[in-house]
Amino acid sequence: MSSNHSLDVLIQALRRLPGVGVKSASRMAFHLLQHDREGAQVLAHALQEAVGSVQHCTRCHTFTEAQVCHTCLDPERDASRLCVVETPADQSALERTGAFHGLYFVLMGRLSPLDGIGPKEIGLHKLMQRATDGVVQEVILATNFNAEGEATAHVLSEALKSRGLHVTRLARGVPVGSELEYVDLGTIAHALADRR
Amino acid sequence: MSSNHSLDVLIQALRRLPGVGVKSASRMAFHLLQHDREGAQVLAHALQEAVGSVQHCTRCHTFTEAQVCHTCLDPERDASRLCVVETPADQSALERTGAFHGLYFVLMGRLSPLDGIGPKEIGLHKLMQRATDGVVQEVILATNFNAEGEATAHVLSEALKSRGLHVTRLARGVPVGSELEYVDLGTIAHALADRR
Numbered sequence: 431m432s433s434n435h436s437l438d439v440l441i442q443a444l445r446r447l448p449g450v451g452v453k454s455a456s457r458m459a460f461h462l463l464q465h466d467r468e469g470a471q472v473l474a475h476a477l478q479e480a481v482g483s484v485q486h487c488t489r490c491h492t493f494t495e496a497q498v499c500h501t502c503l504d505p506e507r508d509a510s511r512l513c514v515v516e517t518p519a520d521q522s523a524l525e526r527t528g529a530f531h532g533l534y535f536v537l538m539g540r541l542s543p544l545d546g547i548g549p550k551e552i553g554l555h556k557l558m559q560r561a562t563d564g565v566v567q568e569v570i571l572a573t574n575f576n577a578e579g580e581a582t583a584h585v586l587s588e589a590l591k592s593r594g595l596h597v598t599r600l601a602r603g604v605p606v607g608s609e610l611e612y613v614d615l616g617t618i619a620h621a622l623a624d625r626r
Numbered sequence: 627m628s629s630n631h632s633l634d635v636l637i638q639a640l641r642r643l644p645g646v647g648v649k650s651a652s653r654m655a656f657h658l659l660q661h662d663r664e665g666a667q668v669l670a671h672a673l674q675e676a677v678g679s680v681q682h683c684t685r686c687h688t689f690t691e692a693q694v695c696h697t698c699l700d701p702e703r704d705a706s707r708l709c710v711v712e713t714p715a716d717q718s719a720l721e722r723t724g725a726f727h728g729l730y731f732v733l734m735g736r737l738s739p740l741d742g743i744g745p746k747e748i749g750l751h752k753l754m755q756r757a758t759d760g761v762v763q764e765v766i767l768a769t770n771f772n773a774e775g776e777a778t779a780h781v782l783s784e785a786l787k788s789r790g791l792h793v794t795r796l797a798r799g800v801p802v803g804s805e806l807e808y809v810d811l812g813t814i815a816h817a818l819a820d821r822r
Contacts, residue, residue, distance in 0.1 A: 434696070436676040437689050443672035446665035447640075448657045449650065456715050459676070461644045463689060464734055467677050469642035474673035476639035477658070477666045480632040484659055493633050493659060500630070519652050538660055 437463070489560065491553055492518050492536040501525075501534060508532045510567040514557065514586060516540050516574060524572060532570070535560055540573055540582040552582070554589060561595055568596045575602065633659070685756065687749055688714050688732040697721075697730060704728045706763040710753065710782060712736050712770060720768060728766070731756055736769055736778040748778070750785060757791055764792045771798060 437459060444455035462470040486492070487499035494500070501507065511532025515521045521534050537552040549555075561569050569590050573579035583599060590597045602620040604613050633655060640651035658666040682688070683695035690696070697703065707728025711717045717730050733748040745751075757765050765786050769775035779795055786793045798816040800809050 434680075434690060436672070436679045436691060440672040440676040443665070443669040444643075446658075446662060446669065447654045449653070453715075454645065457645070458643045460689075460713060460715065462642075462673070463676060463680050466642060469639070470673045470677045473639040473642065474670040474677075476632070476636040477670035477673075480636040480655070480659060481663050481666045481670075483632045484630075493656075494630060495632060517656060519649075519656065 486538070487536075490534045490536055491538055491556065492521060492534065506531070509565045511570065512561055512566045512568070513570040513572050515572045516579065516582070520572065520574070530570075537573070537582070540578045541585060542578050549585065554586070557586070558589060558593065561590055562593055566595070568598060571597065571599045575600075682734070683732075686730050686732055687734055687752065688717060688730065702727070705761045707766065708757055708762045708764070709766040709768050711768045712775065712778070716768065716770070726766075733769070733778070736774045737781060738774050745781065750782070753782070754785060754789065757786055758789055762791070764794060767793065767795045771796075 440459045441452065441455045444450055444458050445452060447455075450458070462473075483495045484493050485495070487494045487497075487502055489498050489502040492499050492501070496503075508531050511530075512535055513524065513530060513532055514535045514537065515524065516537050516539065518536055521536055524530050524534075535553075535557050537557075539547050539552050541547060541549070541552060560566070569586075571583040571586055573583045573586075587597045587599070601624060602617065603624060604610065604617060604621045610618065636655045637648065637651045640646055640654050641648060643651075646654070658669075679691045680689050681691070683690045683693075683698055685694050685698040688695055688697070692699075704727050707726075708731055709717075709720065709726060709728055710731045710733065711720065712733050712735065714732060717732055720726050720730075731749075731753050733753075735743050735748050737743060737745070737748060756762070765782075767779040767782055769779045769782075783793045783795070797820060798813065799820060800806065800813060800817045806814065
């Protein structure tokens with residue numbers, strides 16, 4: 431409708447968010463304009479601020495506003511262990527466990543040849559430089575346990591091992607709190623093979 | 627994390643969107659910053675434009691950038707029929723059917739006393755003024771067929787009838803294309819009572 435150009439533009443812009451279709455986008459636009467105009471302005475401002483100031487850490491590639499991120503600068507961290515994750519969200523999940531005190535390298539994606547994401551896009555060259563700094567002793571691959579994450583781990587593992595690095599992978603097994611009856615067979619088979 | 631203030635602010639701002647929790651908000655922020663910074667700027671701009679220019683039509687209350695919306699200004703429309711809907715999305719669903727040629731009144735919500743949405747918030751007073759302009763002959767209530775929509779229709783119906791207006795409600799019945807076996811019993815009972 432010609433009298434509603436800004437609203438249509440807003441709905442189209444909201445559809446660029448992942449997982450948002452035309453119905454969700456309409457509902458979001460309606461909600462913001464009818465009930466939370468302040469929220470719309472806060473969001474507009476936050477988007478501009480983030481685009482303007484968030485960049486990648488030169489050491490680990492995660493999002494940061496500084497040259498080098500908080501974690502990489504922390505002298506308490508064990509620089510001999512480098513954990514490779516796909517995204518900052520995965521990094522923060524590991525951080526919340528409190529069980530890892532080494533440093534990270536964030537791929538910002540995973541290998542997905544069909545989507546045009548190859549070794550260059552996930553920064554394989556930078557990871558090799560980072561891992562061969564002479565301080566790193568062990569590289570822990572913590573990519574996801576789905577097809578693309580496993581393929582990524584395999585490629586990284588081959589490349590890192592060829593440089594003589596010690597490479598490990600997060601253990602596969604039965605999730606804490608689960609009942610065997612409901613765990614998939616592949617997981618049980620892995621848990622059995624890796625029993626300790 | 628202190629080095630990631632803008633990112634945290636962006637995630638919090640995205641959570642103000644309806645249906646977006648902390649995981650979705652993180653995924654959205656990651657996607658925009660990693661893969662679609664242009665989209666983030668387009669969205670920021672669209673939000674500001676919409677907040678600045680979208681207002682309510684003085685006749686029907688829907689969103690518009692003009693004083694009076696496109697539909698209300700259309701001289702081809704049958705001004706003797708006024709259809710009351712909850713939201714602009716409901717209005718556009720009715721428009722897409724091509725089966726209604728009258729005018730609309732958009733409540734921009736529905737009665738929900740527990741959320742503090744009473745007759746004033748849905749513009750009951752304005753609806754009464756609009757419906758008693760001497761031109762409107764029939765008011766069609768097209769609020770949703772859930773508890774709150776039905777309660778809203780009931781309240782509006784009582785108020786409008788007390789002014790001597792002819793009030794109708796969208797028919798309840800079996801949806802087109804459905805099989806009776808899978809239709810809920812309340813719907814079948816209504817379809818039976820309203821058989822024709």
